[in-house]
Amino acid sequence: MKKLIVGQSGGPTSVINGSLAGVYESAKKNGFDKVYGMLNGIEGLLEDRMIDLDEYFSKEENLELLKRTPSSFLGSCRFKLGKVEDHEDLYEKIFEVLDKHSIDSFIYIGGNDSMDTVESLSDYAEAHHKHQNFIGVPKTIDNDLPITDHCPGFGSACKYIATTLREVICDNAVYGDTKKTVAIVEIMGRHAGWLTAASALAKDETCPGVDAIYLPEVAFDIDNFVKETEELLKKKSNIVIAVSEGIRTEDRGFVCELLDTNLQTDAFGHKELVGCADALGRILRDKLGVKARPITLSTLQRAAAHLASKTDLEEAIECGKLGAELASRGESGKMVIMTRVPGEEYKIKYEVFNDIHKIANIEKKIPLEWIDVENNYVKQELIDYMKPLIQGEVKQVVKDGLPQYIVLK
């Protein structure tokens, strides 16, 4: 009797449950008799909290609902195992739980920190002659994992951001030349500007697009920002600016911190960035006397399953499927990646990356040659890179006018 356990970790996305569905479907087809879900990732596993996924997903309709349910169905955690030498007890405890339930394979769906966990557990198993194998399936709206062309979750967030910006641009233009208006839209991405760059997708024949994009890859200068906005306002009355939550000045750090010292720190010591659009809005009102409205997309951008990209959801499912296949083959310390096949038409190959050490804890930023620093915008190459990822719509299951999900009992 072969058994697999799967967990979800880190920040949720609109399609992370697509990967879970893929793992489940493929695990059942690839010889696993039992598929468990760990609750709240590794943190729940340490407390022996898990469920039998058959209870929910032996019904096909529930599996379809799962693919349309945002956030992590199994719950998540931001628990970092740390090095074996510092936390041997935790490692022992994990293998104790896995052995107790006769679990053979472990799949973790997550971002950088989760790949770190997969790596550490796989190394520990090898060093201690444990039979379990460990596989990573990528997810992150931030798109900051290296090696893989992009991450499941990113495309849907892009689609949400671009759609929302079209709507914001329409809304912000409503007073035309009778009133100068600036909307400053703050988008997630602590160190990498991929999501903020997605604002460029809003532009087409029927939408003028955003007027400026400020990315964390480029040092932010407040005086320049005011000057550039003033110049834009000379040319048109209503402008929309996309800013990353993580923009920093060369010498004074995060922009949001300049006005807000009341910051929280998350479990990894990352500072929670709030209010960068607020800060810039105040500065513009103060210096230029214009109406400046801050809009923060907050968690809406990572949870908007109702705007999921079909391409993204399908890729999330495929990544999950390959993960379970690799697990059934006994591979360990490996991660599923997506490679873009060169050519006119967008096509993805799902591959295995062997050297997970090269992925964990590295943040992939936007290459500088894809950024138009002079015009505070992105280059066509970056738009071409993102465009295929937002194609196609996912039909939600709707009841009484609202989308239906599946949630833990």
Next chain:
Amino acid sequence: MKKLIVGQSGGPTSVINGSLAGVYESAKKNGFDKVYGMLNGIEGLLEDRMIDLDEYFSKEENLELLKRTPSSFLGSCRFKLGKVEDHEDLYEKIFEVLDKHSIDSFIYIGGNDSMDTVESLSDYAEAHHKHQNFIGVPKTIDNDLPITDHCPGFGSACKYIATTLREVICDNAVYGDTKKTVAIVEIMGRHAGWLTAASALAKDETCPGVDAIYLPEVAFDIDNFVKETEELLKKKSNIVIAVSEGIRTEDRGFVCELLDTNLQTDAFGHKELVGCADALGRILRDKLGVKARPITLSTLQRAAAHLASKTDLEEAIECGKLGAELASRGESGKMVIMTRVPGEEYKIKYEVFNDIHKIANIEKKIPLEWIDVENNYVKQELIDYMKPLIQGEVKQVVKDGLPQYIVLK
């Protein structure tokens, strides 16, 4: 040759262009040879800025696009005419422009302030024996117009709010009992809590719903809020609270102003409310030491055409159609209203309200008997009132993964 002019005023909505489409279609059917659109409402009219709507909408496909385009296609304004005795010059100017173009009928799509304009112009025409007639078509996401059962625009905003809250609730629950989390979602509505109440629609068998709803109709007490949140957190780890931007304490005014004195004032002297969720988040972090994330739905809730309610859009169109019919019949100083037909099934009758004086400048609040003050929630009657308004989905015209609009050349 009969001519009509139509304008849009006040804050935009997802379906205000539906009413414009209805006016256009019905005007052409009801004997108007020309249908003009005034740009930026009465403010543009004063400057003789208008377009011939045939240029855009003689093509059926453009009319369909218009119905799916958020914000006001013609642009809007927040211009209040004021009393005749104070601004006779403005009144004269308006009639000069109308006469110049031989315009017979005037339709204004808007909220309280716009109905005030319709009323004033109609009164002036009567007093000065002008032949033009003036009709009001209601719109406002706030749903604060009296007499009419509800306003076009409200249902789509409700659908956006309820859908988004379902996603926020999933997202906020992701760490489960491993981390206490509070999401505070700030929703529009300066004096009336209708939109905030729509958060109650999120709840069903598959969604636990929001945990508390704070409305501007009930005095807000910060100490009680902290105590009530603390109690909620004893029962469950992850809670979502909906607050109106307009909540006020009994003696100290708007909650947002307690922490933020840097407020702008709009053209009507309304204070722009920003940061009420921010203020409450800080208070909770400070007093309870929990992770409290403020989420402000901002203009997204009034511009989200991609989540428009089919019921709402159809009603917006019908209101516009009746407006043009009334105009063709030579009625003046009247407004289209919707009356709910009593009975099991939801049904709306489109009617004419003669005494527009009773509508302009009156804000309809939530009746206190529909509010569950003790539990910071709303009563079933209010949920039953809102539920029919969010039914049905509007299929957007999508190209390259994004919704298509029609915009002014």
